[in-house]
Amino acid sequence: MIEAIGLSKRYGDTVAVDDLSFTVPPGQVTGFLGPNGSGKSTTMRMILGLDAPTTGSVTVGGRPYTGYRRPLFEVGALLEARAVHGGRSARDHLRCLALSNGIGRARVEQVLDQVGLRAVADRRVGGFSLGMGQRLGIAAALLGDPPVLMFDEPVNGLDPEGVLWIRTLLRALAAEGRTVFLSSHLMSEMALTADRLVVIGRGRLLAQTSVADFVGSGTGSFVRVRTSGRDALAALLTAQGASVVAEGPDTLKVTGVSGDAVGELARVNHLGLQELSTHQVSLEERYMELTAQTVDYRTADAALAAAPN
Structure with missing residues (x-):
């Protein structure tokens, strides 16, 4: 598990991360989202001890990352795929990392196979394509077979x-019970890969929830339910904080809760349903809605579109 508590980072008068608290639990892929300049990279660097927080703390497996004697056995990370010696071969790069943490050469060969670089393992990294460099970075992250993995824009x-x-790899690693923390700007991939989300803007936490609940909370998302117990269900939903609008003698339009929650509430209260359908905005639409006021770099057209009428 990764746990950040009141994490802040200042560079002079610039606040990169501002009182940020979140957790990344094991057994799930947690997506890390935010506009450019929101503090994602700084946060990841603080998790790995590359930058010291101004205030607050962050731990990995209950300890600061810098407290581990053999960190590759605890955390595997890909922050910058090009941060390698271009004159070394892929195999030698991994062997150097392995040697620093007491990892055997057999494990180097295993991860080369795992990421599909066996055929080019003896080529100099400086001649690698961007995609090959990404695969090498992923191999380095997997080298110590760690329980915690962090990837910044891995695709x-x-x-x-x-x-x-x-x-497929990230979901398989999470299914094994590992903690997987993934940063990406590709919303379509995040929607297919992540189970949970941590969303920040201008260094502050905007959301920490499941992907389903995050998307379901968008203003364009709603649940339509048809039941003979319309009024009773409406009262139950309103009591739970949902917004309910009647659309006929037996139909409700509900916002603020998921379709699963509506169905479960009806079941435990013995209310039969004739229809239960969910209409959701996309992850990208919900993300743009939430972060619209925290984007520091935008085109003129985007700024006009985001401006209040």
């Missing part, structure tokens, strides 16, 4: 086959 430069591969 950059990958072709469609590579994108599918990394998506």
